[in-house]
Amino acid sequence: MSAPKDYLERVYAGLLGKCIGIYAGHPFELWGYDRIVAELGEVNYYVNNYFNSPVVTTDDDLAGMLTFLRAIPDYGYNKDVTAEQIGNTWLNYLVEEKTVLWWGGRGMSTEHTAYLNLKSGIPAPASGSIKTNGQLVAEQIGSQIFIDGWAMLAPGDPDLASSLARRGASVSHDGEAIYGAQIVAVMEAMAFIESDTNTCLDTAINYIPPDSITAGLIHELREFHAKEPNWYRCLEWLNTNYGYDRFRGACHIIPNHGAIIMSLLYGNDNFQKSLMIANTSGLDTDCNAGNVGCFLGIKNKLDGIQEDADWRGPISDRIYLGGGDCGQAITDAVRESYDIANMYRRMNNLEPFTPKNGARFHFEMPGSVQGFRKEASQTPIELENVPDHSLLGERTLALHCTGLQPDKFARAATPTFIPEEFLEPSQTTSHPLVASPSLYSGQRVQACISAAPDNPLDTICQLDLRIYGADDQLQIIPGNNTTLAPGQATELTWTIPDTEGHPIADIGLSITSKETTSATVYLDALTWTGDPLTTLTNPEDGSDLWQRAWTNGVNSFMSVKSTDGDNVGSAYFIAQNFGRGLLMQGSRDWRNYSVISSIAATTAKAFGLAARVQGMRRFYALLLENPNQAVLVRVFDDNVSRLAECKFEWAVDINYKFDLQVRGNTLRASLNNIQLFEVEDEDTRLDCGAIAYLVEEACVLSASIAISPEL
Numbered sequence: 001m002s003a004p005k006d007y008l009e010r011v012y013a014g015l016l017g018k019c020i021g022i023y024a025g026h027p028f029e030l031w032g033y034d035r036i037v038a039e040l041g042e043v044n045y046y047v048n049n050y051f052n053s054p055v056v057t058t059d060d061d062l063a064g065m066l067t068f069l070r071a072i073p074d075y076g077y078n079k080d081v082t083a084e085q086i087g088n089t090w091l092n093y094l095v096e097e098k099t100v101l102w103w104g105g106r107g108m109s110t111e112h113t114a115y116l117n118l119k120s121g122i123p124a125p126a127s128g129s130i131k132t133n134g135q136l137v138a139e140q141i142g143s144q145i146f147i148d149g150w151a152m153l154a155p156g157d158p159d160l161a162s163s164l165a166r167r168g169a170s171v172s173h174d175g176e177a178i179y180g181a182q183i184v185a186v187m188e189a190m191a192f193i194e195s196d197t198n199t200c201l202d203t204a205i206n207y208i209p210p211d212s213i214t215a216g217l218i219h220e221l222r223e224f225h226a227k228e229p230n231w232y233r234c235l236e237w238l239n240t241n242y243g244y245d246r247f248r249g250a251c252h253i254i255p256n257h258g259a260i261i262m263s264l265l266y267g268n269d270n271f272q273k274s275l276m277i278a279n280t281s282g283l284d285t286d287c288n289a290g291n292v293g294c295f296l297g298i299k300n301k302l303d304g305i306q307e308d309a310d311w312r313g314p315i316s317d318r319i320y321l322g323g324g325d326c327g328q329a330i331t332d333a334v335r336e337s338y339d340i341a342n343m344y345r346r347m348n349n350l351e352p353f354t355p356k357n358g359a360r361f362h363f364e365m366p367g368s369v370q371g372f373r374k375e376a377s378q379t380p381i382e383l384e385n386v387p388d389h390s391l392l393g394e395r396t397l398a399l400h401c402t403g404l405q406p407d408k409f410a411r412a413a414t415p416t417f418i419p420e421e422f423l424e425p426s427q428t429t430s431h432p433l434v435a436s437p438s439l440y441s442g443q444r445v446q447a448c449i450s451a452a453p454d455n456p457l458d459t460i461c462q463l464d465l466r467i468y469g470a471d472d473q474l475q476i477i478p479g480n481n482t483t484l485a486p487g488q489a490t491e492l493t494w495t496i497p498d499t500e501g502h503p504i505a506d507i508g509l510s511i512t513s514k515e516t517t518s519a520t521v522y523l524d525a526l527t528w529t530g531d532p533l534t535t536l537t538n539p540e541d542g543s544d545l546w547q548r549a550w551t552n553g554v555n556s557f558m559s560v561k562s563t564d565g566d567n568v569g570s571a572y573f574i575a576q577n578f579g580r581g582l583l584m585q586g587s588r589d590w591r592n593y594s595v596i597s598s599i600a601a602t603t604a605k606a607f608g609l610a611a612r613v614q615g616m617r618r619f620y621a622l623l624l625e626n627p628n629q630a631v632l633v634r635v636f637d638d639n640v641s642r643l644a645e646c647k648f649e650w651a652v653d654i655n656y657k658f659d660l661q662v663r664g665n666t667l668r669a670s671l672n673n674i675q676l677f678e679v680e681d682e683d684t685r686l687d688c689g690a691i692a693y694l695v696e697e698a699c700v701l702s703a704s705i706a707i708s709p710e711l
Contacts, residue, residue, distance in 0.1 A: 035282075058321070060100055065149045
């Protein structure tokens, strides 16, 4: 079955709906109804101000959904992707006890339990089965909260949605948890082509056993709804008959599935009312509101989301994921929606969408701003997505500047690293934002801009960025600028200068004028290309965020002062107690480059440098192994291919200069400036990716790591 013509907009609306539901329900997750009403009243909008917290946050519901979908591109855009392959995706992109999941321990957190099973060699679906984990653990809520993405890959195709949901959910869940996931997925798949909620539910219930608890719950809820118009009464009935006292565990799926169905039945197809019911009811508020918001977003599209309130403005499309895929954590709903839609298109042998020549920021979705908002602006600026002013596509981002003054800039920017609001001491969360920057020194930024024809005066426009500089204070670095006459268009280009180890916090466009005036400038597209030219090190100026720029997949990572007189100087220790660990930084954008570092080990089974890192289990690496061996390996999931190896005498407490070069399918590896290997690899899966220190049951010391384009 082919997707509807408005498929892409529905995916975007569905993802926005999930984000909005999650962000609205996150601050009071797992509160009960009585406490919510007493402290917050009916929750009709974001209540983050009550908690002194940002609206946009990290959350397992959203991160898990988008992370696990990567099994589709990683395994050839195959509709028959297996549960085992999805399980491998967990192992690759999750950084143990640090990203995506609630790491509550074996037997408490269903997902943590499944991850430990996968890690110990129990493949999916056995990793999540009742036989392996017991019914209580296997039937918790996680299967439902991660499931929406699979539905978006099956628009109007309930058979495929049900099958993908079952395979995706079975990595960690079983039994009633599978059935709840299938109900949500089939309803969302049907929402692409069916406007009636009850018809979507009628279709979905045919995919689960009629004698299941989930089917019985839905049947009873619909009967109760037909007789009782007051949702409060339904909530009382739900808590009495299907509450947590009857379905035990950390967070059982049955009470929460009931809350979703209740919210949709009593919400009368209204986005705000349905979210209000899901959030005011208590239980797992962010999870339930996220599923409700996704379904209604797909079904009623963007206009349905904005019918009663500005839900979109406060989030500015922003999504923060975390995880082991470096450079992908700071993202936005437009970018992720296009990724999902292009997965669907490739699964069905269609050409992918590449708006505005594949620009990272293109603003082609109605109302989208792709994370841009007023940042460090010295004069007023308002952002608006508008049609009819794009030279490259259909839509553009208008920057309306009022009160421009000489030498003062109106500035809008989008994050490329952990935003400032996440650094407040009060922002503690069970899902910390683990993120490497997406933009680096040496890369080339391009922006297509134009001035409104009715601007009264010329405007001066510049690209710029902010870094976390000395003492982690934000510091603007100005880039290239140009003067635009009214109606004039141009392309700004800028090669990012050396930030001396400081992570880039955001990229922006600033506007000023030689005289006091107001003006509008259109940002048509912004993107960056190329491989980095940078050295990652400790700037030694009171800053700490350089350390958080590393995606930390090791047991210990700390900065130290070396006193051994071997010219290492200020450096850092990296240690892994058991197995293999990676300390990663960079981006999937990186393709052809060399990575160089001097490393000394205090003890090691193996250590070295990795390139084209695509997660915890996919990379090339140049290693020194014990005893006295140098090896060049390709790692992809459980497959470790030794591409080349030789004898190499090495000892602890001695620095070795590692140099790994990747260009096309050619790999060159040197130690202490002596080339050991040159290999042509016929396997093309690792054609891009980040860099990493690799330590296997080892502790190493290093001062810096340099990356430069391999021309």
